[in-house]
Amino acid sequence: MRNTKRYKKYDYLLLYHTRRNPPEGGHATHTCLPMKKEKIAISVDAPLLEIVDSKIDGSILRSRSQAIDYFLRKGLREESVSTAVILLKGSHQQHAFSPVKGRPLLELQLEFFRKNGITSVLIITQHTRTSGQLLDLASRQPVATEILETEAKGNAKALLSVRDRLRGGFVVMSGDTYNNFDLQKMEKKHAQLNAMATMGLMTRADTSQYGTAILDGDYIVDFQEKPRQSPTTIVNAGMYLFKPEIFELFSGAESLERDLFPKLARMKQLAGFFTYGEYEHVG
Numbered sequence: 001m002r003n004t005k006r007y008k009k010y011d012y013l014l015l016y017h018t019r020r021n022p023p024e025g026g027h028a029t030h031t032c033l034p035m036k037k038e039k040i041a042i043s044v045d046a047p048l049l050e051i052v053d054s055k056i057d058g059s060i061l062r063s064r065s066q067a068i069d070y071f072l073r074k075g076l077r078e079e080s081v082s083t084a085v086i087l088l089k090g091s092h093q094q095h096a097f098s099p100v101k102g103r104p105l106l107e108l109q110l111e112f113f114r115k116n117g118i119t120s121v122l123i124i125t126q127h128t129r130t131s132g133q134l135l136d137l138a139s140r141q142p143v144a145t146e147i148l149e150t151e152a153k154g155n156a157k158a159l160l161s162v163r164d165r166l167r168g169g170f171v172v173m174s175g176d177t178y179n180n181f182d183l184q185k186m187e188k189k190h191a192q193l194n195a196m197a198t199m200g201l202m203t204r205a206d207t208s209q210y211g212t213a214i215l216d217g218d219y220i221v222d223f224q225e226k227p228r229q230s231p232t233t234i235v236n237a238g239m240y241l242f243k244p245e246i247f248e249l250f251s252g253a254e255s256l257e258r259d260l261f262p263k264l265a266r267m268k269q270l271a272g273f274f275t276y277g278e279y280e281h282v283g
Contacts, residue, residue, distance in 0.1 A: 081169045081187050081241065084118045085162070087155045088175030090126030095176045095283045096134055105282050106134070108178055110141040113171075116183035121145045122165060124158045125175070154254030163247050172256075174238035181277025183239075189273050190241040193218055196269040197246060199261070200239030202279055209281075210235035211257050213265075213272055220270040225257040236261075237275050 044052075052067050061067045086109060088096060096106035113121055123138065125131070127149045138145040148165075152158045159172065169190075173179065179200065190198040199220060201213060212230040214222040224230065236257070253259035264270035 081171055082118060083120045083122070083166060083168070083170045084113045085159065085166070085170060085172045086121060086123045086175045087158060087172060088123055088125040089155075090128045092176050092283060093125060093128050093130050093134060096137065097130075098282045100178045100280055100282065104137060105176075105178055106137055107141060108180075109173060109175075110138070110143050110145060112180055112183070113173075114141075114143040118171065118183075119144060122162055123147045123175070124150060124162060126151065156250055156253040156256050156260055159256070160247060160250050166244060169241065169243055172240045172242065176281060176283050177238040178280040178282065179237060179239050179275065179277060180279075181275040186239070186241060186273045186275070189218075190271065193271045195219070195264075195271040196243050196249065196267075197261075197264055198241040198271040198273050199223075200237035200275045201234055201272045202237045202275055203233045204235050205233060207233060207235050211261070212236075215272050216268075218271050219268050220261075220265045220272045221268065223257075223261040223265045223270065225255070225261075234272075237279055238281075239275065 049064075052064060055061055055067050056063065086106075097104050099105075100108055110121060121143055123134070123145060125134070125147065131147070131149070135147050138147060148162055150158050150161045152161045171183065171187075181200075186198065186200065199213065204210060207230045208228075209226065211223060211225040212227060212232050213220045213234045213236065214232050215234065223236075240256070249260065249263060253263075261270060
């Protein structure tokens with residue numbers, strides 16, 4: 001007979017409160033308030049409940065309901081994406097001011113992030129004579145933006161240099177591209193597939209100026225940066241979502257496209273998402 005393992009499930013009462021009527025002009029809050037919690041019933045596998053119980057320390061976490069509430073909030077925070085990174089080579093800094101639809105490219109990039117729920121943007125670049133103008137343009141946009149200068153060679157090393165600033169999952173955009181699509185739908189796909197990274201994809205008849213991807217279902221199983229010949233018309237759109245653990249795979253990588261993405265594809269840890277939106281490469 002085939003061995004099977006059965007997990008006993010427990011029906012457990014989780015106490016959780018949502019403040020439904022925020023003050024005028026305020027936001028809904030999620031807090032634990034005595035005597036005003038909503039009661040819901042959930043089923044929990046016995047091994048999982050044992051792990052929850054092991055985290056109760058009698059000090060910070062004093063009960064099962066408090067422990068479940070804590071780890072639920074923690075997981076939701078880690079899954080949501082609120083920080084974006086724009087990788088902008090110093091030699092391409094002028095592209096940030098290039099007109100797209102009559103507006104500077106950087107202005108459209110930051111607007112794209114804001115309307116998709118991003119609250120913080122880091123621009124990684126090198127110091128150039130236009131750095132002051134870049135800072136001035138960024139400071140006039142309706143999303144918190146920082147410009148971080150690094151001398152790291154290669155976009156993978158540049159991204160690694162700000163590892164300490166990226167606590168949860170994050171999105172990365174190539175600094176010389178304009179994208180306009182449903183980023184939040186891409187985030188949902190990224191969370192659903194649970195891959196280390198998800199790449200935005202599109203199709204092009206001429207693939208010579210793009211990285212190309214071969215798919216097996218939702219996963220990219222082969223990625224090549226600007227190959228001379230390609231059996232596919234599926235290409236990189238310059239948008240990526242990463243788990244925070246991605247940096248554990250950065251050893252020896254200088255380029256995302258030439259070093260990291262091929263490695264992730266071989267590991268089946270690189271998902272693909274067709275953006276079906278607007279795209280323009282500047283420069």
